[in-house]
Amino acid sequence: MTSVSIQNLDLNFGSVNVLKQLNLSIEEGEFLVLLGASGCGKSTLLNCIAGLLDVSDGQIFINGKNVTWAEPSDRGIGMVFQSYALYPQMTVKGNLSFGLKNARLPKPEIEERVARAAEILQIEPLLDRKPGALSGGQRQRVAIGRALVRDVDVFLFDEPLSNLDAKLRAELRVEIKRLHQKLGNTMIYVTHDQVEAMTLADRIAIMRDGLVQQLAGPDEIYNRPANKYVADFIGSPAMNFFEGQAKKDGTINIGNLDVDLKGYEFADGPVNGPVWFGYRPEHVVLGEAARQLPLCVEAVADIVEPMGSDTLIWTKIEGVDFRIRTDGQAKVAAGDPLLVGMDPRYASIFDQQTEERV
Amino acid sequence: MTSVSIQNLDLNFGSVNVLKQLNLSIEEGEFLVLLGASGCGKSTLLNCIAGLLDVSDGQIFINGKNVTWAEPSDRGIGMVFQSYALYPQMTVKGNLSFGLKNARLPKPEIEERVARAAEILQIEPLLDRKPGALSGGQRQRVAIGRALVRDVDVFLFDEPLSNLDAKLRAELRVEIKRLHQKLGNTMIYVTHDQVEAMTLADRIAIMRDGLVQQLAGPDEIYNRPANKYVADFIGSPAMNFFEGQAKKDGTINIGNLDVDLKGYEFADGPVNGPVWFGYRPEHVVLGEAARQLPLCVEAVADIVEPMGSDTLIWTKIEGVDFRIRTDGQAKVAAGDPLLVGMDPRYASIFDQQTEERV
Amino acid sequence: MAGAKKPVRILRNLNAKVAALPMITTALVIFVGCTIWTIVHSFTNSRLLPKLEFVGFDQYERLWSTRRWLVSIENLAYFGIGSLVFSLVIGFLLAALLDQKIRFENTVRTIILYPFALSFIVTGLVWQWILNPEFGIQHIVRGFGFENFVFDPLYNPDIVIFGVLIAGLWQGTGFIMVIMLSGLRGIDGEIWKASRIDGIPKWKTYLFVVIPMMRPTFVTALVLISAGIIKVYDLVVAQTNGGPGIASEVPAKYVYDSMFRSQNLGQGFAASTMMLLSVLVVLIPWAYLEFGGRKDGK
Amino acid sequence: VELEVTHWWTSGGEAAAVAEFAKAFNENTEHTWVDGAIAGSGGTARPIIISRILGGDPMGATQLNHGRQAEELIEAGLMLDLTDVAEAEGWRDIVHPTSLLDSCTLDGRIYCVPVNIHSFQWLWLSHQAFEDAGVDVPTNWGEFVAAAPALGEAGKVPLAMGQQGWQTSGAFGVINVAIGGLDLWRKINVEKDAEAAASPAMLEVFQAFAQARLLSQGSNVQDWNMATNMVITGQAGGQIMGDWAQGEFQVAGQVAGEDYSCLPGLGVNAVLDTGGDAFYFPKTDDPEITAAQKELASLMLSKEAQVAFNLKKGSLPVRGDVDLDAANDCMKKGLDILANGSIMPSGDMLLTPDTSSQIEDLLAEFWSDTSMTPEMAQERYANIIANAD
Amino acid sequence: MANNSINIAATAVSGPSGPKPRPLLSPRNIMIYSTLFIVCMYYALPLYVMIVTSLKGMPEIRLGNIFAPPVEITFQPWVKAWAEACTGLDCSGLSKGFWNSVKILIPSAALSILIASINGYALANWKFKGSEVFFTILIFGAFVPYQVIIYPIVIILRELGLFGKLPGLVLVHVIFGMPILTLLFRNYFTSLPEELFKAARVDGAGFWGIYFRIMVPMSLPIFVVALILQVTGIWNDFLFGVIYTKPENYPMTVQLNNIVNSVQGVKEYNVNMAATMLTGIVPLIIYFASGKLFVRGIAAGAVKG
Numbered sequence A, B: 001m002t003s004v005s006i007q008n009l010d011l012n013f014g015s016v017n018v019l020k021q022l023n024l025s026i027e028e029g030e031f032l033v034l035l036g037a038s039g040c041g042k043s044t045l046l047n048c049i050a051g052l053l054d055v056s057d058g059q060i061f062i063n064g065k066n067v068t069w070a071e072p073s074d075r076g077i078g079m080v081f082q083s084y085a086l087y088p089q090m091t092v093k094g095n096l097s098f099g100l101k102n103a104r105l106p107k108p109e110i111e112e113r114v115a116r117a118a119e120i121l122q123i124e125p126l127l128d129r130k131p132g133a134l135s136g137g138q139r140q141r142v143a144i145g146r147a148l149v150r151d152v153d154v155f156l157f158d159e160p161l162s163n164l165d166a167k168l169r170a171e172l173r174v175e176i177k178r179l180h181q182k183l184g185n186t187m188i189y190v191t192h193d194q195v196e197a198m199t200l201a202d203r204i205a206i207m208r209d210g211l212v213q214q215l216a217g218p219d220e221i222y223n224r225p226a227n228k229y230v231a232d233f234i235g236s237p238a239m240n241f242f243e244g245q246a247k248k249d250g251t252i253n254i255g256n257l258d259v260d261l262k263g264y265e266f267a268d269g270p271v272n273g274p275v276w277f278g279y280r281p282e283h284v285v286l287g288e289a290a291r292q293l294p295l296c297v298e299a300v301a302d303i304v305e306p307m308g309s310d311t312l313i314w315t316k317i318e319g320v321d322f323r324i325r326t327d328g329q330a331k332v333a334a335g336d337p338l339l340v341g342m343d344p345r346y347a348s349i350f351d352q353q354t355e356e357r358v
Numbered sequence C: 001m002a003g004a005k006k007p008v009r010i011l012r013n014l015n016a017k018v019a020a021l022p023m024i025t026t027a028l029v030i031f032v033g034c035t036i037w038t039i040v041h042s043f044t045n046s047r048l049l050p051k052l053e054f055v056g057f058d059q060y061e062r063l064w065s066t067r068r069w070l071v072s073i074e075n076l077a078y079f080g081i082g083s084l085v086f087s088l089v090i091g092f093l094l095a096a097l098l099d100q101k102i103r104f105e106n107t108v109r110t111i112i113l114y115p116f117a118l119s120f121i122v123t124g125l126v127w128q129w130i131l132n133p134e135f136g137i138q139h140i141v142r143g144f145g146f147e148n149f150v151f152d153p154l155y156n157p158d159i160v161i162f163g164v165l166i167a168g169l170w171q172g173t174g175f176i177m178v179i180m181l182s183g184l185r186g187i188d189g190e191i192w193k194a195s196r197i198d199g200i201p202k203w204k205t206y207l208f209v210v211i212p213m214m215r216p217t218f219v220t221a222l223v224l225i226s227a228g229i230i231k232v233y234d235l236v237v238a239q240t241n242g243g244p245g246i247a248s249e250v251p252a253k254y255v256y257d258s259m260f261r262s263q264n265l266g267q268g269f270a271a272s273t274m275m276l277l278s279v280l281v282v283l284i285p286w287a288y289l290e291f292g293g294r295k296d297g298k
Numbered sequence D: 001v002e003l004e005v006t007h008w009w010t011s012g013g014e015a016a017a018v019a020e021f022a023k024a025f026n027e028n029t030e031h032t033w034v035d036g037a038i039a040g041s042g043g044t045a046r047p048i049i050i051s052r053i054l055g056g057d058p059m060g061a062t063q064l065n066h067g068r069q070a071e072e073l074i075e076a077g078l079m080l081d082l083t084d085v086a087e088a089e090g091w092r093d094i095v096h097p098t099s100l101l102d103s104c105t106l107d108g109r110i111y112c113v114p115v116n117i118h119s120f121q122w123l124w125l126s127h128q129a130f131e132d133a134g135v136d137v138p139t140n141w142g143e144f145v146a147a148a149p150a151l152g153e154a155g156k157v158p159l160a161m162g163q164q165g166w167q168t169s170g171a172f173g174v175i176n177v178a179i180g181g182l183d184l185w186r187k188i189n190v191e192k193d194a195e196a197a198a199s200p201a202m203l204e205v206f207q208a209f210a211q212a213r214l215l216s217q218g219s220n221v222q223d224w225n226m227a228t229n230m231v232i233t234g235q236a237g238g239q240i241m242g243d244w245a246q247g248e249f250q251v252a253g254q255v256a257g258e259d260y261s262c263l264p265g266l267g268v269n270a271v272l273d274t275g276g277d278a279f280y281f282p283k284t285d286d287p288e289i290t291a292a293q294k295e296l297a298s299l300m301l302s303k304e305a306q307v308a309f310n311l312k313k314g315s316l317p318v319r320g321d322v323d324l325d326a327a328n329d330c331m332k333k334g335l336d337i338l339a340n341g342s343i344m345p346s347g348d349m350l351l352t353p354d355t356s357s358q359i360e361d362l363l364a365e366f367w368s369d370t371s372m373t374p375e376m377a378q379e380r381y382a383n384i385i386a387n388a389d
Numbered sequence E: 001m002a003n004n005s006i007n008i009a010a011t012a013v014s015g016p017s018g019p020k021p022r023p024l025l026s027p028r029n030i031m032i033y034s035t036l037f038i039v040c041m042y043y044a045l046p047l048y049v050m051i052v053t054s055l056k057g058m059p060e061i062r063l064g065n066i067f068a069p070p071v072e073i074t075f076q077p078w079v080k081a082w083a084e085a086c087t088g089l090d091c092s093g094l095s096k097g098f099w100n101s102v103k104i105l106i107p108s109a110a111l112s113i114l115i116a117s118i119n120g121y122a123l124a125n126w127k128f129k130g131s132e133v134f135f136t137i138l139i140f141g142a143f144v145p146y147q148v149i150i151y152p153i154v155i156i157l158r159e160l161g162l163f164g165k166l167p168g169l170v171l172v173h174v175i176f177g178m179p180i181l182t183l184l185f186r187n188y189f190t191s192l193p194e195e196l197f198k199a200a201r202v203d204g205a206g207f208w209g210i211y212f213r214i215m216v217p218m219s220l221p222i223f224v225v226a227l228i229l230q231v232t233g234i235w236n237d238f239l240f241g242v243i244y245t246k247p248e249n250y251p252m253t254v255q256l257n258n259i260v261n262s263v264q265g266v267k268e269y270n271v272n273m274a275a276t277m278l279t280g281i282v283p284l285i286i287y288f289a290s291g292k293l294f295v296r297g298i299a300a301g302a303v304k305g
């Protein structure tokens, strides 16, 4: 069943058109991540769903009910904010129960719900503290708890982890994932951190300037980006791009290299014309094994960045900056010669005009 | 030759002892990274070196001169701040030349130096703009330029990239590295991002509560952390730890597993007693190959986080949360059974009392 | 090796110390020196000229048995509590009102703020006039046919201080409102979103969430208002000159009149010392709570 | 030289009077009169005057009520000694009554110039008001009180009274002498006899004062001349006010005996006090200024200046040897009383400012607070007298 | 219309769509705007009364209604208040006081802002031993009633030979403006990023260099707030103006008080009101002109706890 459905949503701030005829539908229990660069309209979309912004046009359905004009508290949603937005003068318990008290729930019921949420989130020992006395992660949990007690159908998260340091972020990411597995609610999660997006999402919607660029599972987005923007956006370090000339016979010409694209899955068969040839740094094969691949060039390591588990190598191929990501134990130093191999099966090729995948 | 040398440095804020008898010496041309959790005293140390804080005790030498009580501008240092700290009302050119004007350099010389720095940093077209009209990366470059024009011996960086987004951070990291390769100055760089630390540093000083925990090259720190704190701090996801019972015969008992530590390089030969057995997620071998290793157990995948280039798998071994990092193309789903192998050669073992590496 | 020696303490930051000299002098000579001078002389029987003929606590005994002083204190209490409560409440309400994304915000704000530009002398005169029963509000309302309408606060000793309060509030609430407004605007917008999602009505959000969060703003406003209250003088002089009778006297006026009109400096000094004491009684616990308490908390 | 003269004479009649001095000074000497008027009553002006003298930047001459106000300034040596001028011109002989000069004298030296005689003991009555009310113009306080209800019915305020403290306390002094008699007044104000202040005779005075309070209900004005204006325009029946009120009647073009009449001593006890204004000359280092100060001092006592000034001001001259042909009905009444010696000293000369302002405060409170009974007021009054020095 | 309904049917869209309708005359709006209207009336009324009265002739005023607009507009009261009104013998109206006020205002405001901003800067960025103590005393000074120190200051000024002279009054204004202004500047400078200050020190700028080249150019909003507060404070001052000066230096407020309290015959309310307006006009213009900057300055951290 569809849990949230957005139809032809328009949102303007004055004369600025932030969301443009946006359509999106989210299945019950699905974990959807909205990913996109800063300012692309992710928070705006989330606020529209929550009812915190009045839409300019279009409709929003939650669980089949048209809630376009409903009050935020009547939409069956809970929301977790980037700054947590905890009420600083109330205890954790006060924070959790404030909304319930206001809905005039009977006291025992409130107690019970708070207790259950606290148990799920393991914040029982913190119930009498004020938010000021909590660590970042604990605050985050309380913020989630506030949505949890209200027994909502849909959870909305607006960059809930971006104020935290890397370590905590990784831990809480897992916790949110666990929570989703446990509760099975629909969750819509905004982030601009692609690691979060990739690890958490059932499906990812990549947004740009108020439009959804691609809506698909993480795997698909990573391996078969729908256009150059998505390809460039996803992956760190970013995908390498060469300008090339594709031919109908399934080959491509890059600078003075001719490459056979055997194994590449064209959308509609081989094309003709100028294209971008994209290749991910982590799919590069180094050393003798490279010679087996259709595309194999020699290069010189420019900068080497050992990162423990991986090593990044910066080099230049055909005059273009080229990034390689390889094993952490690879012993390469700046200035070393490299043999670089690429397999067309892992490549992504985009039309230079439309920037769409071919 | 030693470029910066710090001897028995103490620094107190009121009654709080932030730096404690700290000793550190940095070679000329070295790129030293100070890494540590928030609040451990990194910025404080940097400010002491720069002369922005009065030390409580101890001495600081720069290029052999005792500068403990010298003015910041007389120490031959340049500093780059997290927030860039560009003078907002001056143009880029004004920002670059401010220090030189203060030093009463002749005008043509100022012009020349600014021009040279602008060229190195490729900010010539920006010279007449105000900082407000620059992008994050450009501001960063201007901030570096400010140190550059002053022809200093030592560059101090205080988290210069932490205000930027991931993509820009990666790019500028490389630029700083290039700059270092080009200029060859001594650089001291504060960060709490371990990727930066690992990729930039010649040597890393890991700090904790005003003390240096380990001072070594990135490789050494990653592969042979000096104590459990360092081991835990470095690496993402963090190292897995088991409590174990080491025996003099070079074996170790973890839960009901007995493991032969063949290949592990003990500091002073095998030990006896309670230890932590640490193992990095990325060194885990999965599948049939695991059977070849001294430590091989069966487990069930709890959560799977596909991250494109890698996949993180969360599982439980001997009742302890266990993280595995593997290939991006690995097709593992939550609930799948796993065969997990570990090679003692890659392990790190710490005494439970002292938490020092054994 | 200039940097090797630890420099003499006093010479470090010499410039800063020199620059702070005016402040240091003012603090020491004016605020400490003059205060002490005043306190010392409050124990003398100085008349027109300060003399050091000590008479112990005579001046204080006299002070506290003087009806006018007691009335002044009482008035100050009414006026003080009134302006604190009303300034804060009205200032906040107006700020909250202006925060509702209304049209003409700038115009309204300017209208509310402009009296702050006028002196107390002007304020006092205008309100003296508006409140004059002969041709002010009372006159107008009676003109509408309400023959028995009575509104003559400045001529009724029981409520005259509230007549002064009306004028004082008119002059000062605008400034408090601006402070409150900037306090309100400083609150994280996500708090509002969170409370809307929790389904909390607006007024409840203000009451239970926003106001507690605006503590620093309220403290600032409180300090500014109280600094004004204790000094209230011009307003009373211009509006009622303490009348009718002595019904609207205030301590500052008592001090002034004792010193210059009655030519009894000692009495004036004693009264001003009492005023200082009351300032301290308010300030010290506050400072303790604000600064001393914080250390314990951590 | 320019000589700055401060004073608080800013009402119409006062300003006209002081202009006479200025004119005389400018015309008869080569000095210039720089006017430093400070509006409001003496209560506003005095602090300014005193702080300027103390601040070491004094004016050339200043009005002060003579009496004890300047005592300390003289003691501190801040005032110019005028004895040489006084002796040269024989002030002792010309100033009448001589008590005026006594109050300028400290340890045998003379420090001030009395310029006029003012008495508070007058009741000013509006003929028009009584006409409108259909009653005869009263000839004493008792009749006035009796006529009050009729005035009230005609929509008049029987007794006009400004709200400043000195007005009420002045009126009280007048009633005190009129109702209680001069002896009682002397006992209290000269001998500071607290028993007399607590006596039943004094209670009567307070009761009369309470009566006056009742009669003045509805006179919502601040300044004395606004109250006088009510009498001039017939809005009020009468006003207890010093002879300076006469200046206002004059400025308004009214004629004594026709448009208004005056009852010295409330028509009961025709005694006038001999208060008045005096000029002091703060000491300066500049001999030129000192010379100018002395010239001004002698000029102020000259016959011409005295006549011109006092005619405008409505007060009586301090010299017995001038003749005031131009004087009107009321002034003549005053001159007669003065001539037959029914005089008393002014309160300013007897009480310290401290004591008088305490009394002023008490009476102001009594006046505005109708719940305060005469008995209560008397008790506190006696207390103040007991502590007076 | 028909077209519309077909459309809806065709896309199977029903129920609310597009922006939620918000009637202009919702109860909420009516309440808010009517409250605001009443509030504005209360605040604007006195100004209105002042203006209206100052434009009426005396006969019209005597007729009664202070709120009624003038039947016959006359500027005579303004002329009189500015140039003819008398205090004692001096009939030059407010004009002299105006220029005196200007002469007092400019040096006092400039000097007090300069000194207070340097104080604030020293306190925020160059803390030295005891600086906080002095600051605390200074803040305490904000609460000291003026009357307490009027007298000793008379003596101090006398000893300095400044009594009655313009510099003396300027000094008094500087002293009494110092507590609040210093607090303002200190708070503002504290809120500026400390790293800027550090960067400038590394660049070799000294105490004054940093103040003039870095801090001042960044502090426009707070300077505006300080300027407005000082201009209104000094312009409106009565007590110091009357005590520490002499008639030739009397500021406008003193002159106003003189004119208003010098009643000659009847009270000329129209002249009084015109005089009042004239006195208030400088600060009023400043507020109306820069009210926005003022508000922004306060929001920019002028008033933080």
Ligand SMILES: Nc1ncnc2c1ncn2[C@@H]1O[C@H](COP(=O)(O)OP(=O)(O)OP(=O)(O)O)[C@@H](O)[C@H]1O
Pocket: A013, A016, A018, A036, A037, A038, A039, A040, A041, A042, A043, A044, A045, A192
């Ligand atoms: N209240 C507003 N008024 C006008 N424009 C706004 C408003 N709020 C947001 N915008 C604009 O709308 C666009 C989308 O903003 P939004 O906050 O949705 O971005 P976002 O994707 O959440 O970015 P971020 O990752 O930085 O949070 C931006 O260009 C922003 O400038």
Ligand SMILES: Nc1ncnc2c1ncn2[C@@H]1O[C@H](COP(=O)(O)OP(=O)(O)OP(=O)(O)O)[C@@H](O)[C@H]1O
Pocket: B013, B016, B018, B036, B037, B038, B039, B040, B041, B042, B043, B044, B045, B192
């Ligand atoms: N001015 C100060 N007064 C008192 N304590 C301070 C001051 N500055 C820093 N500290 C304390 O000194 C310790 C070290 O601070 P420092 O800024 O050096 O940390 P850091 O390692 O740079 O942290 P971060 O990564 O967050 O920048 C912290 O505990 C901090 O609370």
Ligand SMILES: [Mg+2]
Pocket: A042, A043, A044, A158
């Ligand atoms: Mg956002």
Ligand SMILES: [Mg+2]
Pocket: B042, B043, B044, B158
């Ligand atoms: Mg830091």
